[in-house]
Amino acid sequence: MATQFTPQEPAAAPVEPATQPRLFDYLFLWVGVGVSAYLAKMTGLTMTLATAEPSAMLQALLDILPTLLFLPVGIILLWPIFFATQWLCGRRQSLTAGEWLLGLAWLAALVFAGWCVAKGTGNLPDDGFKRYVVQGYLIFMVSMGALALLFWVLGLLGRRRRPWTHTLSLALMVWPALPLLIVWLGNIKLE
Numbered sequence: 001m002a003t004q005f006t007p008q009e010p011a012a013a014p015v016e017p018a019t020q021p022r023l024f025d026y027l028f029l030w031v032g033v034g035v036s037a038y039l040a041k042m043t044g045l046t047m048t049l050a051t052a053e054p055s056a057m058l059q060a061l062l063d064i065l066p067t068l069l070f071l072p073v074g075i076i077l078l079w080p081i082f083f084a085t086q087w088l089c090g091r092r093q094s095l096t097a098g099e100w101l102l103g104l105a106w107l108a109a110l111v112f113a114g115w116c117v118a119k120g121t122g123n124l125p126d127d128g129f130k131r132y133v134v135q136g137y138l139i140f141m142v143s144m145g146a147l148a149l150l151f152w153v154l155g156l157l158g159r160r161r162r163p164w165t166h167t168l169s170l171a172l173m174v175w176p177a178l179p180l181l182i183v184w185l186g187n188i189k190l191e
Contacts, residue, residue: 019086019089019163020164024085025085025164029078032075032077033071033075034074035073035074035075035077035078036070036071036074036075037067037071037074038074039112039113039117039120040066040067040071040073041120042117043070043116043119043120043133044119044120044130045130046062046066046191047189047190048189049062049186049188050189061182065183068178068179069183070137071175071176072105072109072172072173072175073112075168076102076105076106076109076172079102079103079106079165079169080106082165082168083099086165091163093163096163097151097154097155097166098151098165098166098169098173099169101151101169101173102168102169102173105144105169105172112137138180142176144173145176148170148171148173152170
């Protein structure tokens with residue numbers, strides 16, 4: 001009797017489940033938002049209407065817009081903590097494209113936060129340099145937001161499960177587009 005050879009399909013590699021945020025992560029997201037609000041205050045950035053005197057409600061929006069514009073900065077600064085908690089909980093997946101983008105933004109956020117602290121503590125002269133720093137931040141975040149949208153679209157085509165920090169990083173990169181759109185459509189001046 002001849003035995004018949006039946007090829008077997010190779011065993012599929014086990015799919016690592018996507019990580020989920022834990023209570024510790026939520027706590028640090030909250031801390032990051034607070035850091036963002038404090039850094040926004042330290043920049044001294046104000047927004048005014050270019051054409052008219054604003055109503056009380058519009059003035060409240062103008063007062064909160066700098067905080068909304070810089071909201072991602074504090075959370076981005078805490079990115080190493082988010083990755084470290086996943087690693088400690090057993091994550092073995094390498095960094096995703098969105099997380100690499102967040103790592104690059106983290107380096108820029110360190111520089112920006114250093115400038116905010118130096119500006120807020122009075123260690124920098126007020127010589128108009130603020131305008132260039134804010135413009136640099138805006139250009140950087142718009143370009144990062146465009147890359148994040150591209151990664152999001154490409155991610156729709158893939159089947160790989162991604163950790164929660166991948167989605168968070170894409171959202172943080174796209175976030176400044178909304179306050180910038182309000183500034184642009186509302187003809188608001190940054191001062």
